[in-house]
Every structure is written in C-alpha cells, then in structure tokens.
Amino acid sequence: MSMKQDKALVLLSGGQDSTTCLHWAIDRFGRENVSAISFDYGQRHRVELECAQAIAAAAGVPQVCLPIDTFAAFGGNALTDAAVEVRDELNAETGLPNTFVPGRNLIFLTYAAAYAYSRDTGHLVTGVAQTDYSGYPDCREATIKALQESINLGMESNVEIHTPLMHLSKRETVELARDLDALDAMALTHTCYNGEKPPCGECPACLLRAKGFVEAGIADPLLADA
Amino acid sequence: MSMKQDKALVLLSGGQDSTTCLHWAIDRFGRENVSAISFDYGQRHRVELECAQAIAAAAGVPQVCLPIDTFAAFGGNALTDAAVEVRDELNAETGLPNTFVPGRNLIFLTYAAAYAYSRDTGHLVTGVAQTDYSGYPDCREATIKALQESINLGMESNVEIHTPLMHLSKRETVELARDLDALDAMALTHTCYNGEKPPCGECPACLLRAKGFVEAGIADPLLADA
Numbered sequence: 001m002s003m004k005q006d007k008a009l010v011l012l013s014g015g016q017d018s019t020t021c022l023h024w025a026i027d028r029f030g031r032e033n034v035s036a037i038s039f040d041y042g043q044r045h046r047v048e049l050e051c052a053q054a055i056a057a058a059a060g061v062p063q064v065c066l067p068i069d070t071f072a073a074f075g076g077n078a079l080t081d082a083a084v085e086v087r088d089e090l091n092a093e094t095g096l097p098n099t100f101v102p103g104r105n106l107i108f109l110t111y112a113a114a115y116a117y118s119r120d121t122g123h124l125v126t127g128v129a130q131t132d133y134s135g136y137p138d139c140r141e142a143t144i145k146a147l148q149e150s151i152n153l154g155m156e157s158n159v160e161i162h163t164p165l166m167h168l169s170k171r172e173t174v175e176l177a178r179d180l181d182a183l184d185a186m187a188l189t190h191t192c193y194n195g196e197k198p199p200c201g202e203c204p205a206c207l208l209r210a211k212g213f214v215e216a217g218i219a220d221p222l223l224a225d226a
Numbered sequence: 227m228s229m230k231q232d233k234a235l236v237l238l239s240g241g242q243d244s245t246t247c248l249h250w251a252i253d254r255f256g257r258e259n260v261s262a263i264s265f266d267y268g269q270r271h272r273v274e275l276e277c278a279q280a281i282a283a284a285a286g287v288p289q290v291c292l293p294i295d296t297f298a299a300f301g302g303n304a305l306t307d308a309a310v311e312v313r314d315e316l317n318a319e320t321g322l323p324n325t326f327v328p329g330r331n332l333i334f335l336t337y338a339a340a341y342a343y344s345r346d347t348g349h350l351v352t353g354v355a356q357t358d359y360s361g362y363p364d365c366r367e368a369t370i371k372a373l374q375e376s377i378n379l380g381m382e383s384n385v386e387i388h389t390p391l392m393h394l395s396k397r398e399t400v401e402l403a404r405d406l407d408a409l410d411a412m413a414l415t416h417t418c419y420n421g422e423k424p425p426c427g428e429c430p431a432c433l434l435r436a437k438g439f440v441e442a443g444i445a446d447p448l449l450a451d452a
Contacts, residue, residue, distance in 0.1 A: 007444035066296055066299050066300070067295050067296060068295070068296050069291055069293050069294070069295045069296075070293060070294050070296070070337060073292050073293050074292070074340065074341065074344075083242075101337075101340045101381035102339075102340045102343045102344070102381040102383070103336065103339070103340055103343075103377060103381040104340075105380075106336050106376060106377065106380045107336055107337070107340075110329065110332050110333055110336065111327075111333070113328075114327045114328045114329055114333075115300065115329075117328045117362065118300075118328070137379060137380055137381060138380035138381070140379070142379050143376060143379040143380040146372065146375045147276050147376040147380065147382075149372045149376070150369060150372035150373040150375070151329065153366070153368050153369040153372050154328075154329035154331065154332045154364035154369040154373065155328040155329040155332075155363060155364070156363040157328070178391055179439070
C-alpha cells in the first residue's frame with residue numbers, strides 16, 4: 001500500500017456516530033492523513049452542517065461540504081406529497097421530511113468514493129451500524145460490502161470502506177469515544193430530531209443517545225454544556 | 227412477479243443508445259408500462275436534455291428530469307482546474323468538461339433505482355455497453371451486476387437492471403433500432419460532442435455513429451434531416 005493510499009475520508013454528518021468515526025480515523029491513519037466530507041442535501045436542521053464544520057475544525061482536519069439538490073427534487077416533484085408523508089412516518093429517525101430517498105447511504109458513499117478517487121485517498125470511514133438501526137437496509141454490513149465492490153469495479157479503484165461502529169451498541173460507541181479521548185468532541189455533536197439545542201431529551205434520537213451514555217456510565221458532554 | 231413489478235424505467239440521455247433502449251423497453255414491457263428518467267447535471271450541451279424530452283414525447287412515454295448539482299461542485303470546487311483538464315482529455319467522449327465524476331453511472335442508476343422504488347417499478351434499462359467503450363469501467367457488465375446487488379441490498383428491493391446493448395457493436399445497435407422500428411426516433415437523438423446540429427461529422431462520436439450506420443447499410447435519419 002502506497003503512502004497515498006493511507007489517506008482516509010470520513011463521512012461526517014455532525015452526529016455522535018460520525019464524530020466518533022472521525023476520531024477513530026485520526027487514531028488509525030494519523031491526523032495529517034484524515035479529511036472529512038459532509039453533504040448539504042436540504043436537511044431540515046441546518047445545525048447539523050454547522051456542527052460538522054465545528055467538529056472537523058476542532059479535530060484539526062480539513063472538511064468539504066458537497067451540495068445534493070437531487071433529494072429535494074425527489075420529495076418535491078418526484079414523489080406525491082402523500083407518499084412523502086408516509087416516508088416521513090416510516091423514517092422519523094432520519095429527520096428527512098421531504099427529502100427521504102431510499103438507499104441514500106449508497107449515494108453518499110458513492111459521491112465520497114468519487115471525491116476520494118480524485119485525491120488518491122484509499123479509505124472511506126462511515127458511522128453506519130446494524131445495531132440499534134435494524135430498519136435501515138443501507139446501513140447493513142452486507143450492503144456496504146456489496147457497495148464497496150460495485151464502487152471499485154465502477155471506478156477501477158481499490159477503496160476500502162470502514163465501518164468501525166457496525167456491530168457496536170450505543171453503549172459501546174460511547175465507550176469507543178471515551179477510549180479515543182473524543183468525549184470532548186461529543187459536546188459539539190447534534191443528535192436531536194427536533195433540532196433543539198439544548199436537545200429536547202424526548203425524541204427517539206435523544207432517548208437512544210441518553211441510553212448509550214447511561215449504560216456506559218459516562219455523562220454526556222453535550223448535556224453538561226447545556 | 228406482480229403487474230406492478232413489470233413497470234420499467236429507462237435512463238434516457240437523448241443519445242442514440244438510450245433511445246434504442248427506450249424502444250427496446252416499449253417492445254419488451256409495453257408502452258403503458260414504460261417511463262423515462264433524465265438527469266440535468268450541468269452538461270455542456272443542453273440540447274441533450276431537449277432531445278431526451280422530444281424523444282420521450284414522440285415515443286408516448288412520460289419522462290422526468292432530475293437535477294444533479296453535485297457533479298458541478300466536484301468540477302468547480304473539489305478538483306483543481308488542472309485536474310479537470312486532464313479528466314477532460316481522458317474522457318473526451320463524455321462531453322463532460324468540468325463535471326466529470328468517476329463512476330457517474332453508479333450515481334445515475336442509484337437515483338433511478340430510488341425513483342423506481344417509490345413507484346413500484348421493478349426494471350431499469352440503461353444503454354451502457356462494453357463494446358466500443360472499453361475505457362469506461364462503470365459501463366461494464368460486472369459493474370452493473372455488482373451495483374444491482376448493492377442497490378437491492380440497500381433498498382431491500384428486487385430491481386433488475388437491463389443492459390440490452392451491453393455486448394452489441396455499434397452496427398448491431400443500429401440493426402436493433404431498425405428491428406424495433408425505431409429508426410425514425412434516431413432523427414431526434416443527439417450524439418455530436420461539439421453539440422452541433424446538424425452534427426459536425428468529425429468528432430469521435432460522430433465518426434463512431436457513422437461507422438455503425440455504414441456497417442449496417444442504413445442511412446442515418448439524423449443526417450437525412452440535416
């Protein structure tokens with residue numbers, strides 16, 4: 001493996017999981033070899049993108065944000081409004097009201113791979129996990145492995161997609177952040193589905209996050225800041 | 227297979243190959259079960275999108291055009307200008323000056339699959355071919371098969387990607403269009419890399435197209451119109 005191929009690109013949403021992955025990548029590949037990519041796809045809570053920027057800056061890694069207007073076209077034009085409502089209910093945890101696209105992680109990872117390709121970056125890192133997210137087929141290990149193969153065939157590349165949280169519970173993810181000395185970064189993350197800061201503490205995302213910290217016996221730095 | 231799953235979505239660029247595929251799909255699935263999808267990704271020659279619209283209308287099938295602004299961001303921001311120039315030279319036949327993205331057919335097909343998913347459409351049809359296009363890894367059969375698997379895992383779907391031109395030469399593609407009574411539609415297509423109408427007749431795309439018609443012993447309806 002060449003030096004160039006030791007560079008890693010982290011998909012950074014601004015949430016707890018991708019932030020933990022950013023610090024996992026820094027630990028694994030070295031800060032100077034890590035960069036982050038975020039996507040502005042019209043998410044309801046713009047605070048996510050601000051968080052991603054702040055998290056990358058605090059970690060001392062470059063970050064790029066690519067626009068994706070296609071998802072909004074799915075919501076506003078391609079799907080009927082009624083169909084969008086159904087998707088919204090089915091996917092409350094994504095916080096994607098009018099812009100839900102099935103398999104959107106396939107799109108994110110393919111764009112990230114194309115970006116990495118042009119920069120001699122051989123590693124992608126994403127916070128998708130099977131545990132606690134069983135409803136999401138595009139977060140599963142089998143999907144990611146198949147996508148890695150189609151990307152490498154389609155780009156004649158040799159990229160490796162890392163999913164350090166794939167089989168971790170929320171508790172174990174918190175413990176990993178602690179072991180990586182990344183708990184301070186958790187204060188910068190955004191989780192709440194309602195987009196509130198301080199977080200509402202009542203939505204499914206807040207409850208899941210709280211469960212992980214409680215089970216790990218660690219105080220959530222985000223709440224300490226609140 | 228249910229009736230709904232017999233619906234097909236054709237990726238329609240406005241070129242000779244995708245137009246042949248549109249008529250292949252009409253022949254195979256029935257006109258009432260076929261629709262077309264195009265992508266406005268900032269292509270240099272806007273005439274392509276106008277052609278796609280006219281071709282779908284002439285064929286009597288509905289067409290949707292989805293915007294993709296992400297490719298332009300790759301060209302303008304993500305890649306250096308110098309790197310974009312290189313890509314341009316390497317990929318003259320795409321006509322994608324500042325917006326080339328490696329593996330862009332992966333993106334097109336994934337968006338098409340997401341669109342099809344929400345409309346109970348089980349078949350995608352694309353004009354990619356290994357023959358005459360050996361330089362494009364995202365046009366190869368192995369890539370398309372791997373992508374089909376990752377899409378179906380990632381969306382928990384059962385979509386089938388059809389590539390009727392995969393192993394055809396240009397001559398055979400012309401003969402297929404003739405056999406499908408689709409030669410008239412060829413007069414509406416756009417091929418010329420220089421975006422000229424009538425076509426310049428000198429660019430690689432014009433020459434390849436001419437070769438196919440000559441070898442098939444058929445007059446190109448596009449030139450007859452000129």
